[in-house]
Amino acid sequence: MRLIGYARVSTAEQDLAAQRAALEAAGCAEIVEETASGADPGRPALGRLLARIGRGDTLVVARLDRLARSLAHLLAVIAQLQARGVGFRSLSDPIDTAGPSGTLVLQILGAVAEFERALIRERTRAGLAAARARGRRGGNPGLVARDPAAIARLARAREDARLARALPAAETWLGPVRCLRPTTPWPEVARTVNAGLPPGALTLSVARLKRLARSFVCHGLLDAAVLTPARRRGRAGGRFRAIELAAAAYLRGRPDATLAELGAALLRLGVRPPRGGAAWAPASLKRLRDRGRMVGLTGVPPASSPLPAGRVPRG
Template sequence: MALIGYARVSTEDQTPLPQAEALRAAGCAEIHEEQASGGNRARPVLARVLDRIRRGDTLLVVRIDRLARSLSHLLEIIERLEAKGAFFRSLQDPIDTASPQGKFTLQVLGAAAEFERALIRERTQAGLKSARAQGRIGGNPGLRARDPAAIRKVRIARADSYVARLNETAEDWVPHVRRLRPDMAWEDVLRIVNAGLPAGRPAWTQARLLRAVNRYVSEGFLPATVLGRARRVEADDRLPALVAAIKGADPSITLQAICDRLEAMRERTPRGRSRWQPSSVRMLLERAGRLGLLP
């Protein structure tokens, strides 16, 4: 069980040193620093921290706004930590998910977020009803008139909205894509991504994942090399490569947990069975090591 610090600054002119010193004084065993906008959810350093954090660890920040700029993003990160059996604490805010008081504060925040969403829905419905009663037609007048400038604005807005939606789930798939492509085929990358999704998160399709990756490449969030042709993998080497990829994502993962992950992916054992045993995983890991597939 370790205290893991995360420090973020928005611009190159700022320094994370004061945050790092405060985190070190609080007892952090390791501190990860990142220069990125708070509104950008596709933060590679944070993604790696969340991907590697282990059961019993605590993610520590100086202030909540160093981790997230929106309540929905904060709750999403804490949900991922809880799914791993890890905790979250802020030095300057009353949130510590390892304590009853901190959990209560989190529940209040979650209720406030749901109340805000309900208010927005209610106001939207009331506005539409009022507009219909006054004979106003909904929609953009410029679009109805096929104005090129209005059409261009809508396209830009839709593109920005799509990237914003991708940012909300980037931590689920970006680390896997960055680590596994182009060494692994998209079919296997997809299965690894879906097997590690938090409960209740809809599964990705290959078309949807490819569209997201292409967009992130065009935005500069991912290198173009991830779209390269996958290297040819012999049939006998595929399972060792798959097990090595799962182990690489979480070096502390147990053999039984790898078995559970492979069964969730509906991957068959070397003998064609549906149930995996730790001994089979150990054998594949040893073979992956001989093939140079393990870090």
């Protein structure tokens, strides 16, 4: 288990030494440092750390305010980490998701956040009713006046809320998008992503997948190159890569699936054998399964004789 520290200060005049010393004393072999405001949603160092931290690792901070700009943001980030099997620890706060007490504190924080939202809703309704009784027009004065600064603040708030909703499920689509774009068209990327979704989950449309990718690009969590149009060169190779990832994504959620079940799932997704035909050959499916194990996408240890790099399964 790796302990990875994250240290942040708001300005260049502030010193990271105290945070660095605390994280080193806690046993962090790696410390990611950043100079950025806590209110900035596009902190690139934090975004890259959250994107690469893996199962079994633990993210460690000196204080909660070094990581999150609000309680809602904190809970969203921790939900994303827990969904990927990553632990979280704050050295100055009684929060450590590896133990029951830390989990209890998180549950209490979640209840407090919901209580706070309920109070805000109640106060807002009461304030609007009182304003109407005095004959005042409701709404944000800046938005009513079409103030550019107020409109920009609203747009940032909406984007932050959209990102908070998208973070917990990001691992279901972020990997395929990074691997396949921009060499592979969005429809094939969407099929690859949907192959790995758990049974009963809502599939992602091409439009929805593009919106998520644009949001992550805006926050520095994804390379902007994924949004460029798909290149014509290497399109066939991109399609084969999409087939490999679709098979690997399916097997990640169903590691005990038979080759027949894998072939049926690919056909349901509209993924046909590269050379045509109505059904996948067992040998091709076995090569797809071994290729997925080799690249570590299925959650199953690699086979003893994996498919060599660059080989394309034949249908």
